[in-house]
Amino acid sequence: MRYETPDQIVGIGGGGKELVYKLFAPTALDVDTPADLTDDDLRTWLIDEVLEPKGLSANRHQQIRMDAFVVDTDTDEANVDRPRVDRINELLAEREDDHPDPVRGPSLSYVNLVEDATTKARHLLSENKVRRVSEQTGISCWWLDDEMIDPYDDFGGGVFRRRALSKALYGMAQIGTADPLEGVRNSVSSTSDVAMVVGLGGGTGAGTFLDIAKTLKRDHGFPDVTLFAVLPHEDEDDDRGANAYAALSELEYLSLTDQNLFESIVLIPQLSDADEGDFDEAIIRSILSYYTLQGNARNELSVKGSGGPPSFAPFTVAAPQVLQYEGGVIKQAKARLEEFYGNREELLSTESELHDEFESFLETYHGDGPGTDVYGEYNGRGTDSRYGLTEEEVTSLSNRIDALEELVSLRVLPSIGCTVTDELREDIRAAKEYAVDAADIDPDEVSESRRKRAIVNGFPEQTGTVVTPNTGEDKPEDTRLLALYEKEIDAIERRRDLLCAKNMLSELDSVSFDAGDATTAAAVATTTDVAGALGNALSEDTKLSRDTGLEGDLDELDGERKRLETQLHDLDELADALEAERDAQLDEWVTAVSDDAETLANLSEYETEIRELLGDLETALDGAAGVAQGATSTDDIPAEPRVEFSETQFERLNELLESCGLAPLRGSAVRDEVAYLWQAKREFLRDSEGGLLSRGPDTEELQRNHAEQYRGAQRSDLDMAFIPEWDERPETSGRLRTTEIDRRLDALDDLDPVDEIAASVPSFLADREVDPGALLAEATRASLDDPDRLSGFEIPRADVDEPAIADAFDGGDVEAALESLVAPGGAVFETFHAAYLGDLEREREEGAARLRAVEREIEWVTAATDLLERGSGFAGLAEDVMDPSSISEVDGDERDEGMYVTRASPDDPGELLSSDNIGETNFWARDDSTLQSSLRSFTERIENHLLPLRNPLLAVPEENPARDEYDEYRAAISLMSRAIDQNTSYGTGAKHAFDAVDAMLGDTLGQVDPIYWNRARFGGAWDLTLTVFLGGVMLDNVDVFEQSGKGLKDKYEAELGGEPGRHMINRHAHGIDGLDAGRVDGHRLIDDGNDGAYLYRAALLNLDVGVDDRLLVLNNLGDPDALRDELLDRYEFVGFESTQDLGNS
Structure with missing residues (x-):
């Protein structure tokens, strides 16, 4: 075997398998899935020890690979157990491959007694199947009936603490074509050291460990099988306590009747206040510490030889303590x-x-x-x-x-x-x-x-x-x-x-965006949505929903943006068509006002001359009128009318008047008017001279006739000559009126082509009408996305104002002024532009403003979404940043210590940083070091708390001086640490360690002589494990066996009820199959009237109160047979008939 590990380790049942998992990977059960396990999760210091080649060891065992097995019946957990085992094996293989030497690393196998044997619950009630089990294993009794098992049970969850059921499943596994335990059998040889780990309170492990041990012993020439039995604590359920009580009874019975199957039976009691993880580590350290024991130390605990504990005290109690320095931490x-x-x-x-x-x-x-x-x-x-x-x-x-x-x-x-x-x-x-x-x-x-x-x-x-x-x-x-x-x-x-x-x-309430001259409230997104996104952006919670509705808002806004862009595009196309129409109509208008423009140009050039000519004409007429007025006789009036205004002047005046659109003034007509005036005066003078107009019988008629002649002289189209009535003062002789001149002057004054031009614009536009849709279709061969939007357009607008153009003609260059008016920016151009494109541009500006607002809102929402995305990345980073509490710390004295594992900092923590393991430090060299202090406290704790004995001394002073104390205890102490140097007799600091422990040995360990020490350079980089193995412990002296209503016996009796019967078979394993090799006179397990039987200790020795039972023990220490009989007398054997005819009666 290896110096510090078993050759095979078999963990049976839920508790046993979990310990094997943790043996290889302490965090194996903590990860979410087996795939999450990595090399960092392995217990590398153990794996590396197994990989280290050593050849033949001191205990004759050849170096072979450590094979580990987990055996279970739970079909539900199989779906997790198999991948977990596969993953651990992958990691082990990788570590083996990385080793510089050709080595064989450890392996782990999974066995399910139900699935691997394809056993069905109904098979357990089949006479044919049961007979095959009998033929294969030699059993003579079958114990299960239909009241003990549901034929449709699929064993999801295992056997639920039914020992007898798991024993039956193990039997069925022996008859299949594929033996689930074949791998275990093939691994074990006669020289193997096998560790069997079982929780005695369970069903699978507690029900099969005896049969598995029998199989290994029978098939492989009695290998050394050590049982590591975990006892339930006092607060666990009654069925667990009952199972453990029955199993311990069976183990003691087998020892008393020379049927012991194990080299050692190591009990590991679980104290009720022990942390589960702490306790699991204690069990693993106990197992590893046990295999560091060599020579006499190991033999002292072995019940199979003559030098070990007696048959009435076959149990060894393990009390481990682990000191973990914080160096690695x-x-x-x-x-x-x-x-x-x-x-x-x-x-x-x-x-x-x-x-x-x-x-x-x-x-x-x-x-x-x-x-x-x-x-x-x-x-x-x-x-x-x-x-x-x-x-x-x-x-x-x-x-x-x-x-x-x-x-x-x-x-x-x-x-x-x-x-x-x-x-x-x-x-x-x-x-x-x-x-x-x-x-x-x-x-x-x-x-x-x-x-x-x-x-x-x-x-x-x-x-x-x-x-x-x-x-x-x-x-x-x-x-x-x-x-x-x-x-x-x-x-x-x-x-x-x-x-x-x-x-x-x-x-x-809302948020607004710049949309030109005003602001526009957000159309789609709300401040609540955006604020929600911002809040999520700041969150470190990766599970927080990042869906704040903004994505939908963006989709809606993008749709609105596209709609507005399309609308503006259509309006731009219409604008192009209307601009062309506007320009065409401007050209027409220029043509329409060309006469006015020409008049304006002439007026600008000739107005002064016209006025001068009219003035000259008026002067000339005044002169002509003066001739008539001044004449006193007809001779004073020339025969031909004469006006001091030449024909050339008349021609020039009329040319200019006509160029400005004014009526000409004919010279002949003017002269005729002068002639009329002169003739009227001439007639007046002639009539006046003859007295015809003032006297005579026909005066009134004559006057009337003359007046008609006289007035007739003024009739002309000019109506310039004014002839007064006869009864008026004739001496004025009439006058020439300037009406025609005044009329032309007034017309000249009234003549304003600029106004005409300006006024022509609204009227010109009023005569035009444009169908925008038709115009757009004709101009671009396209149609608006929303043609109905054009229905409200008036093109051109009829309500346009006259353009203010007066100033444009101040320069006198009418053509240039007109060109400037119709050019972009000119008053007429702007009027036409407003008429043709005003509504459209207003609509376009409103649309553009809406588009700007939507685009701004999109920017707003996009910015919030980008923040949310950045926040998501931030949360992802935050998730990967470890919490400060996850950083391992150096623990001080104020930190609560575990029951089994103590974590401590040395006097100089800095030394830990400069060393790779405890062996490279000089902790041992300091007499008052934390190391030695811890060892002393360990020993004290082991004495006072971790050796769960009802009465450690069993002494009866003065009753029998020759036999006044119990002297069957065997003690072996294992010290594991890399601080141990195996090349010296004591090891580096080992003597200090021994002295520290020896100084604290109390009454229990103090009476054991000798105490065997074993040291091993083995363990974690910064660990020290001290384990005391106390052998020679009687079952009656195990504290948890009976504890004032909470002990294992009390829990067994609570299920037992008034009378023993078949209802207790499920708590048992040995004897229920009819097999028992114990033949002690007066103590036969199975009598002739029964096929099978179960057993239990009905009474215990009272080692607490009084001295009778102590004396009984002490007085019979020299007579093991007598003490054996005393103990067997306290057993109850309960027989029963087989539920199946096995054909062997």
Whole structure:
């Protein structure tokens, strides 16, 4: 065998298999799936020991591979057990392949007595099947009936603590074509050292371990099989206690009747206050420690030879203690701390970038507006009532502050040379205290919720103001921690304020975006949606739903954006067509106003000359009229009318008048008017001279006739000559009126081509009408996406104003002025443009404004979504950053110690960092070292707590001086550690270890002589395992056997009831198959009237009270047969008939 491991180890049942798993991989049951197991999960110091080639050992065993087996009946767990075994084997094979020498590594096999043998529950009630079991194994009795088993049971969950059922399943497994235990049988040889691990309170292990041991003994020439039996603690269920009581009874009975199957029976009691993981490690260390025992130490515990414990005391109690120095843990912790620093720094950097982006988001989209200036509130730690934290956010930030405090409180930090932790802890404490004080709340009455809120609101600002951590600025260990500390504080503060800003944002009724001259409220997304996304972005929870509805909002907004873009595109096409129409109509209008333009040009050029000519004409007419007026006789009036205004002048005047659109003034007509005036005067003078107009009988008639002649002289188309009535003062002789001249002057004054031109624009446009759809189709061969939108358009608009064009003609160049008016930017152009494109441009501007608002809203939502995406990456990083509490620490004396495993720091933790294992340190050399102190405390604890004996001494002073104490104890102590040097007689420091333990030996171990010591350079890098094996223990002296209502016997009797019967068969294994080789006179297990029987101790020796039973033991120590008979008298044998006819009666 190996120096420190068994050749085979068989874990039977749920408890046994779990211990074997943990033997190879302590965390095998902690991972989510077997695939998650890695090489780091292996117990490498054990695996490497198995791989180490040693050749022939001191105990004659050849170096072979350690084969491990787990045997179970639970068909449900098989689906997990098989992959777990496969994964462990993969890791073992990888480690074997990596070994520099050709070695054979350990293996692990899984056996299921139900599945591997294809056994069905109904087979257990089949006479044919049962007979085959009898033929194969030699049993003479079958114990199961249909009241004990459901024929449809699929054994999901195992046998549920029914020992007899698992024994039957083992029997059925012997008759199949594929023997589930073939691998176990093939592995074991006559020289094998086999460790069998069983929980005596279970069903599978407690029901089959005896038969499996018998099989190995029978088939392989009596290999050494050591039973490691785990006892249930006092608080476990009655059925577990009953099973353990029956199993221990059977083990003692087999020993008393010379049927012992085991080299040693090692009991490992579970104390009720022991941690499960702590206890499992204790069991594993007990097994490994046992196999370090050599020579006499091993023989002293063996019940198979003559020198070992007597048959009435076959039990060995194991009491292990494990000291685990924090060397590996500190190194691992330092490495993990470095990993934590790196990951945390990366996370804080990512978080800072996230905060920067969040701030930019607030500044960009929420930086102004009355009551909506979220960025302003954020920048100034606002006082808006909406700017605050939810209870959940307070708790999250409070937890982060606590995590920071936990980080700076790690005990590993001082161990690696960090000196500022005390100052940082004080800084946190003071900052919390000041934050609560600043909140002005009564510390005695404040709720925890309010206290947390006060701390979160004030803590970041208070840090560094009370205590200034600066004691280690030159040490890299300090500067890195301080930098991380400051970044954490900053991150907490920014996260707090950003969460407040997010909450304020969610309270806003709406958010508006610039859409030209006005703002437009968000059309789709809500501030609540966006704030929800921002909150999720800040969360470190990767399981938090990232679906905030924004993706749907973006889809809707994108659809609206595309619709608006299409609409604007269509309007642009229509605009192109209308612009062409506008330009065409401008050309027509220019043609239409060409006459007015020409008039305007002529007027501009000739108006002054016209006025001068008309003035000259008026002067000339005044002269002509004066001739008539001044004449007193007909001779004074020339025969031919004469006007001092030449024909050339008339021609020029008329040319100019006509060029300006005014009626010409004919010279002949003017002269005729002068002639009329002169003739009228001439007639007047002639009549007046003859007296015809003033006297005579016919005066009135004559006057009337003359008046008609006289007035007739004025009749002309010019109506310039004015002839007064006869009764008027004739001496005026009439006059030439300037009506025609005035009319032309008035017309000239009224002549305003500019107004005509301006006024022509509305009327011109009023005569036009455009069908936008038809125009668009004709112009572009396209149609609008929404033709109905054109139905409200009036093109051209009829309500346009006259353009203001007067100033345009100030320069006198009418053609240039007109060109400027119809050019882009000109007044007429703008009027036409407004008429043709005004409605469209207004619609286009509104659409463009809506598009800008939608695009801005898309930017807003996209920015929030990007933040959410960045936050998701941040959360993913956060998930991968270990919690500070997961970094292993150096434990001080104040940490609670386990019942079996103690973790300690040496006097100089720094020495751990410079060494690879405990063997490289000088811990042993210090007389007052933690190592020796721990060994002394271990021994004291073992004496007082871990040797569960009812009466350790069994002494009866003065009754029999020759036999006054129990002297059948055998003690062997194993010390395993890499600090042990196997090349010296005592080992490095081994003598100190022995002395430390010897000094603490109490009454129990003190009376054992000799105590056999074994040391082994074996164990974890920083472990020391001290295990005391106390052999020669009687069953009656095991404390858990009877404990005032909680003992194993009490639990058995609770199930037993008033009378023994078949109902107790399920608690038993030995004898129920009719097989028993014990033949002690007067103590026959199976009498002639029964096929099978079960047994149990009906009475115990009272070793607590009185001296009678103690004397009985002490007086018979020299007569083992007598003591055997006394013990067998306390057994009850309960016989029964076979439930199946096995044909062997």
